Amino acid sequence: MLMWDELKGSIEAILFMRSEPISLEELAHILETPVADLKLTLEEMIIEYNRSKRGIQIIYTASGYMMGTNPEYSNILVRMEKPVKRKLSQAAMEALAIIAYKQPVTRVEIEQIRGVKSDRIIYSLLEKGLIVEAGHKAVPGKPVLYTTTNEFLKVFGLPSLGELPVLEGE
Amino acid sequence: MLMWDELKGSIEAILFMRSEPISLEELAHILETPVADLKLTLEEMIIEYNRSKRGIQIIYTASGYMMGTNPEYSNILVRMEKPVKRKLSQAAMEALAIIAYKQPVTRVEIEQIRGVKSDRIIYSLLEKGLIVEAGHKAVPGKPVLYTTTNEFLKVFGLPSLGELPVLEGE
């Protein structure tokens, strides 16, 4: 069992390293500390971070806790040059759009709409972490079903799939 | 011109976002603040971070300031390392070690120590961004010299080349 200060330090280090939200359960597993203690500690840390004009803060999201910059400083952070930016190709965008709006969806269904083979594009979307395999469709051949990921929401700045722009005429 | 607290907050946010070392000059440019002020502020921040058992710290490296975890917590952080971490082969580690300790160094010098051809290994280290070509040695044939990169320091958790483990017998 860690001391109080070490517990906070460990949590801080873990949240710093991880760029994704981490659940209380995973933290409890890593730190060998009961969830209830962690919850209290995290709440205290959030308050401490927010008390001053800190540049970073701990954010509580639906999928867990994560560390991020304080939005107050976003006007300064935009002045920084960003990592290599990459746009999705038109073809990738098409496949991704079909998956986003019709999920869960099979490769054949995507290809029927696009009119072209799409296996390589699906593979690269999987690689980019924008989509995942989510089970199999209960039809002959049991084709793989695809859905979008949290990463997809992050890239497009959406809080949830419910916030996808509404299609014309639907 | 920012207020004192805001300056610290901004620096903290920038160091958090950036995963590479950032120079005082670049910080001065982003924050529109004189280098001398930034240097003082950063020194104060480093002391503040080190005073408590914080999980993160500000590290001063040859190429600038950057944020990293406190080494005291590495026994905990090792538990959350991603399982897909790409490991280097023993042969690649040997070549990398020679480059790290003897840089700048030529391919032939590496091969003399290892006793085997190493061109393919050097190529893959270049591809991984762990080493770079850094000019040519002033000897006949002008062979390419290799040095390690910031990425190398990051992968091995070092603040600078000066912190490499001490070589046996030296």
Place this chain on the structure above:
Amino acid sequence: MSYVVDLDAFHGPLDLLLYLVEKNELDIYDIPVAVITDQYIEHLQSTGDFDLERMGDFILMASYLLNLKSRMLLPRNPFDNENEEDELTDPRDELVQKLLDYKKFKQAAQDLLALQDGDHNRIYYREHGNLAEPEEQIVADIKVLLNAYSKLLNSLPDEQSDNYHLPREDINIADKMEELITYLRSKSQGIIFQVLFSRAHNRREALAFFLALLELIRLQKVIAVQDGIFSDIIIRLREGDE
């Protein structure tokens, strides 16, 4: 004596030599060259299939060892005063230095590995661990996604039956090949793949363009280049084809 050691497990001749020195608990500064040479060669002989390129380095060391062995066996001429220097130096010195150097860096490699694994206290930085790929961030706009989707849907109803049909006779692929060449000639930098299809009035014509393009690529009159998975495909005339 039988060895179960696989040569592939060694990263080079020095690695194998070091293994033999350690296994026999020999003093690295006073290696019995005859013994170590015999064991070394025995190892090479016990190896079955082996990458010829790698074998070269091992064989080179074997010949070096044999040479060293013969020099050790030769008695020194007590009346030869001209080679006084030779008497002071041990012919093994070079080998000893090589082994010491190699041993030092082999150890350094292990230390680095331990650092990477977190066996020693170390700093962790954000987003490390992705050794191969440079950092990149996908930028995308939700409106673009919506546009892509609505365009797809709009193109569906009247065209769907055409999906898997070849172009009808009214569109000639040879004509399209001519048209493409003429067009590409005016674009020395090449054009983006998708732009090509903006010239088509319907799906059949687009398909004809595509078949024409494939044919031109096959005939090596045109090349298509893509720098990365998500980057645009650039179509241009082959150099020298005017």
